[in-house]
Amino acid sequence: MGGAARNARKSRQQAAAARSVAQARGSGSDRNKIIAVVVAVVVIAALVIGGVLWINSSKNATQDNAIPAGTPTALGPGVVEKRDGVVVSVGKPGAPKTIDLYADFLCPYCAKLQQDYGPRMEQAINSGQLTxxxxxxxxLNKxxxxxxxxxxxxNAALAAADEQKFTAFHDALFKNQPQEGGRGYDKAQLIKLGQDLGITDPKFAQTVNAGTYDQQLQTAFQQIQSDPKLQQDFGNGQIGFGTPTVAVNGKAIPASGDWLTKVLNG
Known part of the structure; x- marks a missing residue:
């Protein structure tokens, strides 16, 4: 074989070797891409599953958990808790100021109002200034x-009012409010809270389990929704009833800023 032929053959061998290397590299690159895609899918799946589990855990946070009773606010001497139908009045006889407070135990804005103004309202109640x-x-029943x-x-709060434990029961429910859209507390948990607050009369559990005041609450809600004096302007032309609503002399007032001081000094 001449030199030219050997050189040509060598060139062909080198070219073939180069193609083999390129193919191997390409094959390795493809494998790396596939591995990267698989890893990404696994990570995304883990995040999705983790997110679903977290959401479900958050929504079901009340499952099998007792509602903490905490340290109930002590009502002052002479303060009376009185249920009148489905309304509970708390105050000393002859208190010069009265407000009506409309709230839903599932409403986060109601919980915020209780957090911001509840202690001051209860202080004014204890001092005889406010009912x-x-x-x-x-x-938000649905x-x-x-x-x-x-x-x-x-219904359970009204049953607690019958046992003179409304304020403590009310405060505990707002302090440990369930997530809107998630699981609330069931009747057994509500009964346990009442018992932890010192309710011993078996009638309390019977009232909670029977939903004794359910129909009255539903009727009252229909009346509240249609009361023009309780309508509020929520902006963008939206006018209606919402929670929380604070009313003085039957008419809704803005529950913002230092509204409580204005009421007490008005």
Missing amino acids: VRYHMVIL NSDPPGYSLDSA
């Missing part, structure tokens, strides 16, 4: 999973 008429509203927590908690 608060609490209206348990079932506006917004728990399963539906019905707003009604169950409202």
Whole structure:
């Protein structure tokens, strides 16, 4: 074989070797791409599953958990808790100021109002300055999973009022409020809270389980929704009833800023 032929053959061998290397590299690159895609899919799946589990855990955070009773606010001497139908009045006889407070135990804005103004309202109640008429509203009754927590908690609060434990029961429910859209507290948990607050009369559990005040609460809610004096302007032309609503002399007032001081000094 001549030199030219050997050179040609060598060139062909080198070219073939180069193609083999390129193919191997390409094959390795493809494998790396596939591995990267698989890893990405696994990571995304893990994140999705983790997110679903977290959401479900958050929504079901009340499952099998007792409602903490905490340290109930002590009502001062002479303060009377009185249920009148589905309204609970808390105050000293002859208090010069009265407000009506409409709230839903599932409403986060109601919980915020209780957090910001509840202690001051209760201080004014204890000092004899204020009577608060609490209206348990079932506006968000369909917004728990399963539906019905707003009604169950409202009925239980009225049952607690019959045992002179309304304020403590009311405060505990707002302090440990379930997530809107999630699981509320069931009747057994509501009964346990009442018992932890010192309720011993078996009638309390019977009232909670029977939903004794359910129909009255539903009727009252229909009347509240249609009361023009309780309508508020929510902006963008939206006018209607919402929670929380604070009313003085039957008419809704803006519950923002230092509204409580204005009421007490008005």
